[in-house]
Amino acid sequence: MLKIKLGKIKMRNPLMLASGILCNGSLLKRAATEGGAGAVVTKSLTKEVREGYHTPVVVGVEGGLINAVGLANPGYKAYLAEDLPLAKKGRAPVIVSVAGRNVEEFEEISVAAAEAGADAVELNLSCPHVNKHGMEIGADPATVAKIVEGVREALEIPVYVKLGLSDRFTESAVSAQDAGADAVVAINTVKAMAIDVEARKPVLANIYGGLSGPAIHPIALRCVFELYQKLSIPIIGCGGVSDWRTALDFLMAGASAVQVGSTLAVKGIGIFREIEAGIKNYLVRNQFRSVEEVIGIAHR
Amino acid sequence: MQEKSPTKSQDKSVGKDQSFNSFGFLPARIKRTIGENSKVKSFYLEYSGTLPRPGQFFMVWLPGFEEVPMSLSDAGDGFVRISVSNEGPTTAELHRLRKGDRVFLRGPFGNGFSLDESPLLLVGGGYGSAPLIYAAKMVSSSGGRCTYLVGARCKEELLFVDEARGMGIKSIVATEDGSEGYRGLVTDLIKSELKKGRYQAVLTCGPEQMMYEVVRQGVKQGIKVQASLERYMKCGFGICGSCVLDPLGLRVCSDGPVFDGSLLLKTDFGKRKREASGAQVKLC
Secondary structure, eight states: OOEETTTTTEEESSSSEEEEEOOOOOHHHHHHHHHHEEEEEOEEEEEEEEOOOSSOEEEEEETTTEEEEOOBBBHHHHHHHTTTHHHHOOSSSEEEEOOOHHHHHHHHHHHHHHHTTSSEEHHHHHHHBBBTTHHHHTHHHHHHHHHHHHHHHHHHOOOEEEOOOOOTTTHHHHHHHTTTOOOOEOOOOOOOOEEETTTTEETTTTTTEEEGGGGGHHHHHHHHHHHHOOOOOOOEEEEEOOOOHHHHHHHHHHEEEEEEEETTTHTTTHHHHHHHHHHHHHHTTTTOOGGGGGGTTGGG | OOOOOOOOOOOOTTTOOOOGGSSSSEEEEEEEEOSSSSSSEEEEEEEOOSOOTTOOOEEEEEETTTTTEEEHHHHHHEEEEEEEEEOOHHHHHHHHHHHHOEEEEEEEEEEOOOOOOOEEEEEEEEEGGGGHHHHHHHHHHHOOOOOEEEEEESSOOOOSHHHHHHHEEEEEEEEETTTSSSSSOOOHHHHHHHTTTOEEEEEEESSSSHHHHHHHHHTTTTTTTEEEEOOOOSSSSSSOTTTTEEEEEEEEHHHHHEEEEHHHHTTTTTTTTEEEOOOOEOOO
């Protein structure tokens, strides 16, 4: 009842672990096996090793988390060799998130990911807190087109594009579709900050970070709803999913799948099963035969 | 739909009923400081939350510097105590703080030791003995019995021996240079101490290679060992994955930091760890 097909990828439910959460191979496996995620997304991989920013890199606020981890990762070669095989043992599709500084890097990392057995790649065109790796790429439809075209031509596996809030958000999404993207992931965290009034200082070492969690859900929902009217490729909703209702409203707005992240901090790895059970219950109660019947239903 | 019936999640992380707000910082004023030895200083911090368990930790932030995970070496009515070893820029700056200054806390995080069995053997090395002395206090105040086995390079670097003896807890000391007690490593003493046979369980905290040896000896003799691990952490509450133990995917911050020894032997405990980037390196 909850099975979906996202292009070539078959998922036992429409719930994915979002990029940057749990991160390492053995924990992605746990999210799939113990947690029940339908697919998992790796942390964003870069060409070089990145230690990330000094701590604090994450802080809790009302309604969510603000993080500036700084794309910490051991470099794509090490991650694909050591972590990806562990992640794949979870037997759910593994989507490799890719963060390059230019078309060539996006291509190089994506091709390596595909060769290493990734089921899809998710191009991170929207990290809000790392220069040259972030928002400025996704906010420019022409750059989006160039990167997606390059990667699309070099790959057999699906190419997803993760976009963040920007003035030209919808244009960038259309541009990604026209360049051959297989799905758009909306949205990334929203650039934000926290100041501790007792310390009288910004909390994050990087000052700026990305806000995630329930606080951004209505914004993300609006973005998905708008994209559904503009795009013909699938949309993956991301931002503030914390229970079955906030997953289901994404689907009703037009998302074919949703990603879950920050809420693991308060509800644990088992959150996927909890959401799955809630959606299933709703479908049965309302006499739907498949979750696919509710996708985009709010537009009808 | 051919779904298997949902299995119960093994995620036993504490605090899963928390709100996002609980991952913010709270200021804590320093009530008192005590030099424990040449490298370690204890800070009594004002604290009014629920009493943390031995083995639980706080993320301690010094604005302008980094935040570091710190196990508690004591806690009680209105205070928690952290014992800070001077190891880097942030801990060096912490050492400069005085009574009345403030640090910022998130936590308590992690599971903590189980203290249900008695008698217990507590095996500590270096600043790892901090959570053990708090455990010893809880054990003795609830009528249980324990022995404190502690090692250091030399007499001057021993930690909490007087405090343990002051509570009437039998203490066995090993120093590498022989300046006090047995000359050698604590791990040299484990085998004979365990052979005496009365211990129901062992709690250990210290350098990972030392704990690995303690776990090995305990498991060999059929005695349960709880080991409290230290790994590089970014978040402290289970979402970043930095402190993972492969291949089981156990997070030191939220599935631990205290783990059953036989479980640890199925991981890279004592062999490999991850750096800030997530890169895996050999433990040395």
